[in-house]
Structure formats: structure tokens, C-alpha cells
Amino acid sequence: MKRAMVLALVAGIAAVLAASAVARPTATTGTDAQQAVSCKSQLKIAIVTPLTGGAGFLGNAQLSWAKYAVKRLAPGLGLKVQLLTGDTPVEQGPAPAQALAQKYVADQKVVAVIGPATSGAAAATSQTYFAAGMAHISPSATRTSLTKGTPREGTPGFFRVVPGDFIQGPTDARFMVDKLNAKKVVIIDFQEPYSVGLADAAEVVLKARNVQVIRLSTSVRTTDFSSLVTRTPSDADIVFFPTQQPPDAQTFGQQLIEQGKRAKVFGGDGANSPAQFKLPGAYVSNFAPDISGIAGTKSLIDGWKRDNPGDELESFGPPTYGAVQVALRAIKAACVANKNVLPNRRAVLRKVKQVRIPNWILGGTFRFSTKSNDPLNAKFYIFQIQPNGTYKLVG
Amino acid sequence: MDTFIQLTINGFTLGSVYALIALGYSLVYGILKLLNFAHGDVFMVGSFIGFGALQLLGGSTAPKVPTWLLLVLITLAAMAGCALLGVAIERFAYRPLRNAPRIAPLISALGVSFFLAYSMQLMFGSEQRDYDAFSLSGGALFFNGFDIGNVRVPLLRIVIVASAFALMIVLWLLVTRTRMGKAMRATSYDREAASMMGIDVDRVIVFAFVLGSALAGAAGVMFALRAPTDVAIGFLAGLKGFTAAVIGGIGSIPGAMAGGLILGFAEAFTQGYISTRWSDLLVFVILIVFMLFRPQGLFGKPDIKKV
Numbered sequence: 001m002k003r004a005m006v007l008a009l010v011a012g013i014a015a016v017l018a019a020s021a022v023a024r025p026t027a028t029t030g031t032d033a034q035q036a037v038s039c040k041s042q043l044k045i046a047i048v049t050p051l052t053g054g055a056g057f058l059g060n061a062q063l064s065w066a067k068y069a070v071k072r073l074a075p076g077l078g079l080k081v082q083l084l085t086g087d088t089p090v091e092q093g094p095a096p097a098q099a100l101a102q103k104y105v106a107d108q109k110v111v112a113v114i115g116p117a118t119s120g121a122a123a124a125t126s127q128t129y130f131a132a133g134m135a136h137i138s139p140s141a142t143r144t145s146l147t148k149g150t151p152r153e154g155t156p157g158f159f160r161v162v163p164g165d166f167i168q169g170p171t172d173a174r175f176m177v178d179k180l181n182a183k184k185v186v187i188i189d190f191q192e193p194y195s196v197g198l199a200d201a202a203e204v205v206l207k208a209r210n211v212q213v214i215r216l217s218t219s220v221r222t223t224d225f226s227s228l229v230t231r232t233p234s235d236a237d238i239v240f241f242p243t244q245q246p247p248d249a250q251t252f253g254q255q256l257i258e259q260g261k262r263a264k265v266f267g268g269d270g271a272n273s274p275a276q277f278k279l280p281g282a283y284v285s286n287f288a289p290d291i292s293g294i295a296g297t298k299s300l301i302d303g304w305k306r307d308n309p310g311d312e313l314e315s316f317g318p319p320t321y322g323a324v325q326v327a328l329r330a331i332k333a334a335c336v337a338n339k340n341v342l343p344n345r346r347a348v349l350r351k352v353k354q355v356r357i358p359n360w361i362l363g364g365t366f367r368f369s370t371k372s373n374d375p376l377n378a379k380f381y382i383f384q385i386q387p388n389g390t391y392k393l394v395g
Numbered sequence: 396m397d398t399f400i401q402l403t404i405n406g407f408t409l410g411s412v413y414a415l416i417a418l419g420y421s422l423v424y425g426i427l428k429l430l431n432f433a434h435g436d437v438f439m440v441g442s443f444i445g446f447g448a449l450q451l452l453g454g455s456t457a458p459k460v461p462t463w464l465l466l467v468l469i470t471l472a473a474m475a476g477c478a479l480l481g482v483a484i485e486r487f488a489y490r491p492l493r494n495a496p497r498i499a500p501l502i503s504a505l506g507v508s509f510f511l512a513y514s515m516q517l518m519f520g521s522e523q524r525d526y527d528a529f530s531l532s533g534g535a536l537f538f539n540g541f542d543i544g545n546v547r548v549p550l551l552r553i554v555i556v557a558s559a560f561a562l563m564i565v566l567w568l569l570v571t572r573t574r575m576g577k578a579m580r581a582t583s584y585d586r587e588a589a590s591m592m593g594i595d596v597d598r599v600i601v602f603a604f605v606l607g608s609a610l611a612g613a614a615g616v617m618f619a620l621r622a623p624t625d626v627a628i629g630f631l632a633g634l635k636g637f638t639a640a641v642i643g644g645i646g647s648i649p650g651a652m653a654g655g656l657i658l659g660f661a662e663a664f665t666q667g668y669i670s671t672r673w674s675d676l677l678v679f680v681i682l683i684v685f686m687l688f689r690p691q692g693l694f695g696k697p698d699i700k701k702v
Contacts, residue, residue: 053521054625089521091627191672218671221631223523223622226405227666227674230398247523247623254529258537258549259401276525 035108037342039079039335045070045327046084046104047320048097048115048125048136053089054245057273058316059117062139065317066114068304069324077332082109088116090244091220094124101125105132111348112137112327114320118244119143119194123153130155133346137161137326139319142168142269142287143197147372153193159352159368161322162287163378165194168268169201171380172240172285175395176266177209180283182237184212186263188228188252190220195242198268202240223248229255232263242268246276253279269380272315278389286315289381289393294363322361329355400546402667403660408552408621410659411559415614416636417643417651418566419607425583425646426603429489429500433507435633437480437608440511441473441615442624446524448472455527462532466554466620473612481608485601508630515626523623536620555617562613563652566606570648575602583646631675635662638682644695653693 037043047066049059066083074081086100097116104110105128113129113136116122122141129136137159138146144166146154176182185206189199199215206213214236216228229252232239239256241249249271256263265282272284291297292313300321301313333351334342342348353368360366362378369376382395416438423431448469453459460468488507492500528536528551536551570576581589582599590596618624618632639658643650658678665674691697 052516054523054623056520056522091521091625216671219675221627222671223624223628224409224618226408226621227402227663228671230401230405230667231671245523245623247525250525251622254537257529257534258547258551260545260547 036344037109037111039331039340039342042080042082042109043111043331043342044082044084044107044109045112045114045324045331046086046100046110048086048088048100048104048113048121049117049140050089051085051087053091054247055090055118055270057246057276058140058270059087061311061314061317062115062117062320064308064311065304065320066324068307069321069328071307072303073325073328077328079328079331079335081328081331084110086115088118088121090118090120094120097121097125098128101128105129105134110134111331111342111345112352114139114323114327116141119146119197120192122146122158123193126153126155126158130157133157133344133349135159135327135330135345135349135352137323137352139323140269140287140316143193144201145197147374154373156373157349159326159373161326161366161375162319163380164374165198165201165268167378168285168287168380169198169203170205171395172266172268172382173202173205173209173211175283175285175382176206176238176240177211179395180238180264182206182211184214184233184236185238185240186214186216186232186236187240188216188218188242190222190243191217192220192244194244194270195220195268198242199240202242220244223251225252225255226259228252229259229261232256232261234261236261236263238266239263240266240268242270244270246271246273249277249282249284250279253277253282269315272383272391274312274314274385274389274391278385280385280387280389282385283382283394284385284391285380285382287378287380288315288319288362290315290391291318291361291363294361296359297361300361318361322357322366325357325361326352326355326366329357397545398667400543402663404543404546404548404552405667406660406663407556407656408659409663410656411556412614412618412632412655413635413639413658414652414655415559415562415610415617416632417639417655418563418648419611420637420640421643421646421648421651422579422603422607424640425648426579426586426600427489427500428497430504430637431484431489431607432501432504432633432637433484433488433511434607434611435631435636436508436511436515436629437477437484438611438615438618438632438636439624439626439629440480440515441477441612442619442628443515443519443524443615443626444476444612445469445473445616445619446526446624449526455530458531462535465531470558470613470616473616474609475612477608477612477615478605481604481611482601484608485604490597490600508633512626512629519626521626523625524619525623526619528620551620555620558613559617562610563648566610567648569606575599579603635678638678640692641682641685641690642692644692647692647694650692650694 049062051059070083088097117140119141142165144164187199189195249267253265267284269286272286330351334347357366383391384394419434458465488503540549578594639654643654662674665677
């Protein structure tokens with residue numbers, strides 16, 4: 001009996017060890033074994049973004065601008081670049097992003113990643129990319145802990161070209177207090193990294209400004225918000241609703257009206273979709289302004305419109321153009337430094353931080369902060385939805 | 396008091412939809428003793444068929460027919476589409492396993508559930524689809540209605556609850572007052588004996604799938620009139636419908652109705668008075684409690700075997 005128990009124990013430990021070995025990320029296998037790649041050959045970059053699902057509007061806008069950036073910028077830098085596309089629907093959690101990371105790490109020709117677009121996907125894959133020495137430059141992942149604080153979810157290989165929620169949350173909160181004179185604010189989070197981080201960042205500032213805050217929480221799968229609306233006090237001024245699915249913000253706003261509540265909906269960048277969130281009077285914030293108002297962008301916009309006839313210019317695409325621009329500049333710099341041969345992906349990664357772009361698509365000159373992998377002096381913009389559904393810049 | 400009234404209205408709306416889903420489970424279980432776990436996905440498909448029909452009829456901003464007719468047509472389209480789907484599921488996934496051990500059709504049901512969810516995702520993507528009922532008739536479905544105290548009961552909720560109850564009554568009459576209903580009850584009581592008495596059991600089973608799936612299709616439209624739909628809603632909705640059926644007593648039609656409403660109220664009051672984070676947990680705690688202490692449900696009868 002005793003012998004059998006010992007045998008069972010040994011077998012159990014062996015099984016656990018075997019399972020651990022199988023479950024360990026295999027990213028490291030791509031690091032040192034990577035072969036040098038000629039800069040004259042076709043290189044690959046991959047965009048990782050939700051092309052389907054509730055946030056599909058965002059990913060498709062990003063993809064169109066990424067394609068346009070590769071087409072417009074790569075030849076001028078003497079590079080032949082193929083853009084790979086990876087879909088990470090937000091409803092499916094981090095699993096698709098992890099699978100894509102393994103795939104791209106295994107492909108020797110993939111030298112950089114544009115994305116992941118969402119904070120959850122970035123947090124879930126940054127270790128894998130960094131272990132393979134691969135720079136991953138997000139045009140939209142805004143969670144604070146990806147670049148700041150402890151524990152930090154992003155590795156030194158993670159960069160973003162838009163400001164984080166440590167700017168968005170306080171910007172939104174200050175706008176609610178200073179411009180909208182909010183005294184009572186309901187904050188709803190969806191128990192996932194993006195909305196919890198953004199809700200926390202706004203809550204701190206609101207409380208510091210003596211605003212009464214009521215914090216509610218629901219699942220990302222909730223689509224009928226009736227009971228949350230019922231719990232929203234009739235005298236609440238604002239409901240801060242940091243969803244990643246704009247139709248949910250629309251439904252929530254309609255259900256507020258249905259129950260006779262006067263609070264205005266205030267969404268974060270995840271709700272910013274003129275086609276899907278069009279409730280007059282509501283607010284949304286975003287990390288990019290309407291670039292048509294920025295000097296020198298006309299030819300850029302015209303070119304994109306030629307490639308994407310019928311598509312509307314919105315806020316998520318242009319930062320992706322910027323992220324591709326950063327990646328291509330870093331690749332070019334690495335090629336120059338290594339006599340037209342990329343010894344490994346880390347050579348590109350080392351150059352990302354040094355990229356500086358005058359006449360940046362979002363205005364001014366782009367460069368990274370020396371203290372984190374965030375853009376220097378970036379800010380968030382606030383829009384109010386007009387009766388005709390258009391977004392008007394108000395802050 | 397206003398909060399209580401509002402939550403009661405929320406519970407009624409939610410419970411009506413759960414009751415319609417639960418009826419599908421109960422009908423099929425009553426006759427085949429099969430837990431049709433694909434039923435939640437039939438509900439999801441119904442919401443998509445309704446969306447497609449709505450677009451064909453001009454969408455909510457520019458409908459080609461009056462609002463009342465639009466609602467009737469999209470509901471009928473979803474019911475008809477889901478009824479056909481139910482027939483196909485029965486024919487290809489369950490009938491070949493009619494005499495297999497009971498675990499086989501159960502596994503087949505799970506397979507059909509995943510097949511439907513992933514097929515829909517491949518065909519239509521996982522984007523949310525919004526009926527935008529708010530735009531119908533300039534928001535009349537939301538702004539019109541009647542007041543209870545300070546609480547407005549919007550027309551849309553009245554339409555949903557009234558339609559659900561009307562469908563339940565029609566089903567009840569069909570099962571209790573028609574020849575086919577009698578055949579269904581006979582098959583449910585003893586399939587072999589019913590067959591020996593000349594009842595076409597295959598036809599009865601197909602009819603049960605038609606009815607259950609059509610009700611799921613109607614429930615899908617009612618759900619999607621209030622909230623965006625997507626290909627993933629079926630799993631949780633199906634589980635809640637199953638729980639409602641268990642609470643009421645699986646196989647019992649009045650039980651399914653009562654179970655759906657109880658579940659709707661439990662969910663709404665938990666969300667309103669405790670936390671929205673707890674509502675799904677509570678639903679499945681109720682399921683476990685019933686399975687442990689009253690497996691026959693509120694209206695079911697204990698399974699007594701002759702020894």
C-alpha cells in the first residue's frame with residue numbers, strides 16, 4: 001500500500017513537471033536561434049487587432065491605415081515589407097492574441113508587431129514578444145500598467161504611440177468636474193483590464209475633487225443594462241462607461257432614457273465609434289484628434305481615401321499609421337547600423353526608442369518619453385455627440 | 396418603492412424571454428428525455444434571422460412597413476427559420492441516435508451547440524448586431540407606455556411580455572386542446588405504447604422540435620429588441636433557459652413558464668439590490684439547490700419506478 005502511494009506521488013510529480021514543460025511559453029526558442037535576415041529581402045510586420053467582434057470597427061480602421069502606411073512609407077525607406085494581419089476579438093479574451101504571438105515569433109521574417117491593439121491582449125503577449133526580442137508598438141492599448149507602475153504588465157519591448165489611461169482617466173474626470181460641473185458620477189467597469197484601469201484612474205481624480213462617486217461593475221458579456229440603469233440615481237450627472245463595445249454604450253444610453261434618468265453617458269476611447277455610438281449629448285474621449293484639422297495632413301488623408309473609398313475618417317486609424325511609421329523607421333535604422341543585415345529582431349527593438357518623427361500625423365513632433373515607452377507630451381481629446389451623430393471636439 | 400417596481404418590470408421582461416427558452420427545453424425533454432443543449436444557440440440564430448429580416452424590411456430608421464407589422468414579420472421570420480433549424484437538428488443530430496445510450500445524444504447536442512455558434516461566427520463574424528429599436532417610430536416604443544407611480548413601463552416591454560405570454564397560451568392550448576397535443580402527451584407518457592396505439596412518434600418528435608425552436612426564435616427577437624446580439628449569447632441564455640426549466644420541473648409547460656419568471660425576478664433583484672456581479676452566480680446556485688433538494692422542480696413529479 002505504502003509503495004503504491006509513493007509510486008502514485010512520483011507519478012503525480014512527473015505529470016505536473018511534464019504539464020509545466022508543455023505549458024511554458026515557447027517564445028524563447030525563437031530568440032537566440034534566429035537567423036540573420038537581409039534588409040533587401042521581403043521583411044514582415046504583423047498587425048494584431050480585433051478585426052471581428054464588438055471592437056471590429058476599430059481593428060478594420062487600424063488595418064486600413066496600416067496597409068496605407070506600408071504602401072506609402074516602405075518604398076521611400078528602401079524596404080520591402082509585407083503586412084500580416086491577426087484578429088483578436090475582444091470577446092474571446094487573450095487566447096487569440098497568445099496564439100498569434102506564438103505564430104509570429106516562430107516566423108523568422110516577422111521583425112516587429114503593430115499592436116496588440118487592446119490592453120488585455122498586450123498584457124497577455126508582451127512577455128512572449130520580448131523573449132523573442134520583438135518590438136510591439138501599439139496604436140491603441142492605453143492601460144497604465146503596460147508602461148508604468150508595479151507590477152508592470154508590458155515589457156521593455158512594448159511601446160505605444162498614444163497616451164495611456166493615466167492621462168485619459170484624469171482628463172475625462174477633470175472635464176466632468178470643470179466643464180460639466182458634475183457633482184455625482186456613476187462609474188461602471190466591465191471586470192476586464194481596460195475598463196477597470198480607466199475607471200480607477202478617473203475615480204481617483206473625481207474623489208479628490210469631492211465628487212460623489214458610485215462604482216458599479218458588470219460582466220463584459222452583459223448586453224441588457226436595465227438593472228444597472230435602475231441602480232443609477234436619478235440625480236446622477238454623468239455615467240462614466242468605459243466599454244470596448246460601442247453598441248453597449250448606445251444601449252446603455254437608450255435604457256437611461258427609457259427609465260427617465262437624466263445622466264449623460266461618458267465613454268472612453270473604446271466607445272469612440274460614430275457609426276455605433278451616436279446618442280446625442282453623450283461624450284467620448286480619444287487619444288487622437290480629427291486629423292483633418294492638422295496642418296499638412298491633407299495629402300495623407302486624400303491618399304488614404306483613394307485607397308479606401310467610402311470609408312469615413314475616424315480617430316483609431318491615424319495612430320496606426322504612426323505606429324507603422326515608427327516600426328519602419330526603427331527597421332531602417334537597424335538595417336543601416338548593421339550593413340543591411342538584421343542580425344536579429346533585437347536590433348530593431350533597440351532602435352525603436354530613438355525614433356523621432358517631425359510632422360507627426362497627430363500633430364507636432366513624435367518621440368518617446370525618456371522615462372517610459374509612452375509618447376512624450378501626448379494628450380486625450382474629448383468629443384460631444386451632436387444631434388446628427390457627428391462628434392464635435394469640446395475639450 | 397420606485398426601484399422595486401422598476402426591478403419587477405425588468406424581471407418580468409427578462410423572465411418572459413427565459414420562459415420561452417425554457418419551454419423549448421421542456422417540450423423536447425418531455426418527449427425525448429433529451430437535454431437539447433443546442434437550444435440556446437437556436438435562440439441566438441433566431442436573433443440573427445430577426446436582424447436579417449429587419450434589414451430586408453428597411454431597418455429601424457427607414458422601415459418599409461408600419462412598426463407593428465415590422466415587429467410581427469421579423470418575429471415570424473425568426474420563428475419560421477428556427478423551426479426549420481430545429482427540424483434539421485432533430486433529423487441529422489438526434490434521430491440517428493434515438494436508440495443509442497442516453498449519453499450519445501447529449502454529446503451530440505453539445506456538438507450541435509458549438510457547430511451553430513462557430514458556423515454563425517464564420518458566416519457573420521462576431522460583431523454585435525443592434526436592432527436599434529430606439530429609432531423605430533421616433534422612439535415610440537421607449538417613450539410611450541404607462542406609469543406605475545414614478546416608473547414608466549415602456550411600450551416595448553409591454554409588447555415583449557404580452558407577446559411572450561400570448562405564445563405561451565397558444566402553446567398551452569395546442570398541447571391540451573388539439574389531437575397533436577394529445578399525441579405529444581401520449582408520446583411523453585410512454586413512447587412505445589403511443590407508437591403501438593398508432594401515433595406517428597417521429598412526427599410528434601419533429602413537431603416538438605418545431606414548436607420549441609420557434610419559441611426560441613421568438614425569444615431571440617424579443618431579447619435583441621432590447622440589447623445587441625452576437626454569436627456568443629446562446630450559451631449563457633441556453634443555460635439560463637435550462638435552469639428555468641429545472642426550477643419549474645423539466646418536462647412541465649406551466650413549470651417552464653414559472654421557472655422563467657422566477658429566474659428573471661431573481662436575476663433582476665440580485666442586480667438591483669445586491670450586485671450585477673452576483674446575478675449569474677445566483678442563477679447557478681439556484682440550479683444546484685434545486686438539483687440537490689428538489690430535482691423534480693416546482694411543478695414536476697418525482698420519477699417513481701415500478702419495482
